[in-house]
Amino acid sequence: MAEQRAGRVVSRRSERIQDAVPFRMMFGFRMHSGYAERRLEPGVLDLTFGDPHEMQMPEYVEALRSAAVPEDELWFAYKQSERPAQDAAAASLERVVRLGWTGDDLRMTTGGFGAITVAMKVLADPGDEVVYTLPPWFLYEPLALEAGLAPVKVRAAEPSFDLDLGGIASALTPRTRIVVVNSPNNPTGRIYPPELLLGLAGLLAEASARFGHRIWIVSDEPYNRIVFFGNEFHSPAEFYPHTLVCYSYGKTLLAPGQRLGYIAVPPGLEGRDEVLEAVDMMQIAAGWLFPNAVMQHATPALEKLTLDVAALEAKRDRLVGAMREIGYEVAVPDGTFYLWPRSPLPDDEAFVADLSRRGVFVMPGALFETPGWFRICLTATAETIEAAIPHLRDAFEAARKLRHGGVVEADSGQIP
Ligand SMILES: Cc1ncc(COP(=O)(O)O)c(C=O)c1O
Incomplete structure (x- = not known):
């Protein structure tokens, strides 16, 4: 049937x-870029995706190993949100964002992807608009x-x-x-200050009243515990x-x-409660977007672990210092595990190449x-x-x- 519609095999949505x-x-x-073929070659220095480059912490492996040993016949049964996982997650969210969270307020998802997908589908109907800031986490658009x-x-x-409140106001x-807010921000590493979040809250409250329906914030905060010394994270949930x-x-x-x-x-x-009920149903309808049983059994133990933020901060300081000295x-x-330098060529793709x-x-x-x-x-x-530093130089x-x-016009982006 699909082929009959203008020669396409897949749906318009897929296209x-x-x-x-x-x-x-x-x-x-x-x-x-040759990335796919060359990334694992010896000597190649890969600073692209947020993947691990060292062996996982032994405590992490042990948490999964013990969670994989069944304690009852329902251990691997269909799982929605498991109570011990919800409680552990709520207790740790409370340490970061003090709003009195309990396990009742949370639903476990297949990572941030699952959470954002469900949030978008629960809050908005096809044809509605979702506002977000550039540069974005690049997958907001497909989601x-x-x-x-x-x-x-x-x-x-x-x-x-920082968020451009004037720009957001004119985009509503x-x-x-929905307005998606991502702090600490990927890719810029920026943590939005409380004044800005308060400003955004005021703006959205006013626009919601004007339009006669609620505009929601989807706060995408997977880096809310990767905050460097001297900075403080605030969630939009504290203000809105x-x-x-x-x-x-x-x-x-x-x-x-x-x-x-x-x-x-x-x-x-x-x-x-209405929102939570809708989340429960949407997680099922969108393709069982619950984490698998082992991950949920492991959550209380995993909640005690974290990557070494001090080591990350040392890498940040070394690279920022070296790059500034070079002239970048x-x-x-403020947080995350990214640096966002200006390209010394206006054509960043040519520079990256x-x-x-x-x-x-x-x-x-x-x-x-x-x-x-x-x-x-x-x-x-x-x-x-x-x-990587000498190559960056x-x-x-x-x-x-x-x-x-140089021989070539500055903006041509060509590298001799
Ligand atoms: C800002 C942001 N949101 C969401 C995600 C998705 O996280 P996950 O792959 O753990 O679901 C990422 C991953 O890179 C991210 O950087």
């Missing part, structure tokens, strides 16, 4: 998703499209990369149902009760292949719809980061020559 900016860009990045929502993108204020329409908190353990435990996360609805929110413009990230020829892989800002910048991931080992020098009297 729209495949055509989303990040998928097109990601495909291009993997195809043209929104899959839910039938129209992405509305607002550029962050450069170079602070009677079709807006109509907020669904989406969390993933993939970052704090640096084990993104083990899908575990949750969606949390603030206690005391009017209509909370790079902010000190040059770095990849030197054996260093990073992500171009174009992938985040923010040309002129690039992302470095600090989950690489300290040795990898150290080894050489690439910077090559870019500088190109910009100042």
Whole structure:
């Protein structure tokens, strides 16, 4: 049947998703950078994705090993949200965001992906709009499209990369149902200050009253425990009760292949039970988006573990210091495991291509719809980061020559 509709095999929705900016860009990045073939070659320095580069903590492995030993005949039965997992997750969320959370307020999901997907589908109908800030976590767009929502993108204020409240205010329409907030932010590492979140809360309360329906915040906060010394994380939920908190353990435990996360609805929110009930049903209808039984049995033990934030901070300081000394413009990230430097060539894809020829892989800002910048991931080992510094220096020098009297026009993006 599908072929009969204008020669297509797949649905229009599939085509729209495949055509989303990040998928097109990601495909291009993997195809043209040589990343797919070269990433595991000896000597290649991979600073792209937030994947682990060292063996997992033994305590993590032990938590999964013991959770895999059945204690009763229902151990591996269908699982929705398991009470001990919910309670452990709520207790730890309470240490980060003090709103009096209990296990009743949370539903366990297949990581942040599952939480965001369910939040979008529960809060908005096909045709509604979801607003988020550029540069974004690049998968908001496909998740929104899959839910039938129209992405509305607002550029962050450069170079602070704070939310642009004026821009958000002008992007709101009677079709807006959700504003996604991601703090600590991937890719910029920015933690939004309380004043800004308070401003956003006021703006959304006013717009909700004006449009006659509630605009919700989906607070995507998988890095809310990866906060560097001297910084303080605040969740939008502290300022705006109509907020669904989406969390993933993939970052704090640096084990993104083990899908575990949750969606949390603030206690005391009017209509909370209705939302939670809708979440329960949507998790089933969207394809059983609950973490598997072993991950849920392991959650109380996993909650006691975290990656070494001090070691991450040491890598951040080393690389920011070295890059600034070379001449890069790079902010000190408040949290997360990313750096977001300005590309020394206006064409970030050309610059990233040059770095990849030197054996260093990073992500171009174009992938985040923010040309002129690039992302470095600090989950690489300290040795990898150290080894990348001379290449970052050489690439910077090559870019500088190109910009100042090089053979090629500065903006052409060509590397000799
Ligand atoms: C901002 C942000 N949100 C959500 C996710 C999804 O997390 P997970 O893969 O653990 O579900 C990621 C992963 O990179 C992320 O960076």
